[in-house]
Amino acid sequence: MKRNTWQRESVRDSLAGIGGFISAQALHAALRAGGSPIGLATVYRTLADLAAIGEADSLQSPDGEALYRACSSGEHHHHLICRHCGRTVEIGAAEVESWAQRVAAENGFVDAAHVVDIFGWCAQCADEASGVEDASSARRAPGAADATGAV
Amino acid sequence: MKRNTWQRESVRDSLAGIGGFISAQALHAALRAGGSPIGLATVYRTLADLAAIGEADSLQSPDGEALYRACSSGEHHHHLICRHCGRTVEIGAAEVESWAQRVAAENGFVDAAHVVDIFGWCAQCADEASGVEDASSARRAPGAADATGAV
DNA sequence: AGGTTATTGATAATGATTGTCAAATAGAGC
DNA sequence: GCTCTATTTGACAATCATTATCAATAACCT
Numbered sequence: 616m617k618r619n620t621w622q623r624e625s626v627r628d629s630l631a632g633i634g635g636f637i638s639a640q641a642l643h644a645a646l647r648a649g650g651s652p653i654g655l656a657t658v659y660r661t662l663a664d665l666a667a668i669g670e671a672d673s674l675q676s677p678d679g680e681a682l683y684r685a686c687s688s689g690e691h692h693h694h695l696i697c698r699h700c701g702r703t704v705e706i707g708a709a710e711v712e713s714w715a716q717r718v719a720a721e722n723g724f725v726d727a728a729h730v731v732d733i734f735g736w737c738a739q740c741a742d743e744a745s746g747v748e749d750a751s752s753a754r755r756a757p758g759a760a761d762a763t764g765a766v
Numbered sequence: 767m768k769r770n771t772w773q774r775e776s777v778r779d780s781l782a783g784i785g786g787f788i789s790a791q792a793l794h795a796a797l798r799a800g801g802s803p804i805g806l807a808t809v810y811r812t813l814a815d816l817a818a819i820g821e822a823d824s825l826q827s828p829d830g831e832a833l834y835r836a837c838s839s840g841e842h843h844h845h846l847i848c849r850h851c852g853r854t855v856e857i858g859a860a861e862v863e864s865w866a867q868r869v870a871a872e873n874g875f876v877d878a879a880h881v882v883d884i885f886g887w888c889a890q891c892a893d894e895a896s897g898v899e900d901a902s903s904a905r906r907a908p909g910a911a912d913a914t915g916a917v
Numbered sequence: 918a919g920g921t922t923a924t925t926g927a928t929a930a931t932g933a934t935t936g937t938c939a940a941a942t943a944g945a946g947c
Numbered sequence: 948g949c950t951c952t953a954t955t956t957g958a959c960a961a962t963c964a965t966t967a968t969c970a971a972t973a974a975c976c977t
Binding site: 679681704714718724 | 826885889
């Protein structure tokens with residue numbers, strides 16, 4: 616059975632307090648900075664638990680760190696991430712959910728999890744970059760996105 | 767200036783030959799298995815370069831590995847990947863393409879690339895595991911996949 | 918061909934994450 | 948309130964992918 620420990624509460628609370636995404640390492644550091652003697656392994660375990668029961672979201676940052684965020688809504692959603700400034704927009708995607716489940720089932724796959732994220736340049740970064748990135752933006756024109764960067 | 771070495775060609779070629787996503791480690795192992803004495807660090811560097819100039823896609827697998835794929839084929843598709851045996855099924859997803867473009871546009875994002883992959887257990891691996899993984903598979907029933915692994 | 922300099926590769930270093938296991942403790946039952 | 952026991956914790960070791968180091972090599976310009 617699951618026990619309620621102050622450590623678990625502590626992780627849950629501070630994750631909710633952060634609001635956005637944070638790495639396990641950073642959350643541990645924040646807790647320690649706040650005077651808590653919580654252990655690093657416990658933070659990892661708790662975050663993994665929270666993610667497993669749906670109380671937290673997790674995603675892999677581009678440099679391979681796992682990031683977590685309190686998932687107040689309980690809603691499952693995906694992210695639209697600016698690959699320049701890191702701004703993140705949450706997007707719901709009922710159509711994608713059902714598509715993923717259907718495709719997995721059609722191919723005999725079970726316990727399907729999907730990775731669905733969209734990376735792009737947010738309006739602001741695109742504006743700022745347009746003056747200096749001519750060659751690059753020509754190569755990666757919007758129309759070519761599917762062929763080049765899309766996965 | 768960029769120099770053309772057989773190592774670079776080798777990585778480029780075998781990545782294209784693979785067709786799907788592969789980790790740097792796995793690609794290195796494949797090259798070595800094919801008789802090439804290429805170094806691991808070189809594979810990492812070359813893949814990072816290819817990704818930087820747009821000749822390769824990269825994505826983070828759920829367990830934190832970086833996966834790469836050649837993106838010159840012109841054909842854009844996604845993957846259904848068995849997280850146990852690695853079997854990969856290519857899946858087309860016209861509906862997801864248009865969804866991704868629409869969502870990005872609605873939020874002012876340009877040059878949008880999407881990461882859409884489904885990880886699961888293929889029928890065969892699920893069968894083999896069912897005898898020993900009862901508790902686990904009950905905990906991670908198909909219906910719970912969205913809450914647990916999806917991002 | 919010769920010289921410059923980017924590239925390579927063996928290995929060490931890094932950094933995140935997970936495994937280990939004895940000690941602490943939450944919660945059930947008395 | 949007190950005991951008991953299974954769960955949880957935490958310090959530390961182990962693991963794994965990735966990156967840095969740096970001497971040796973090899974591409975490319977002239």
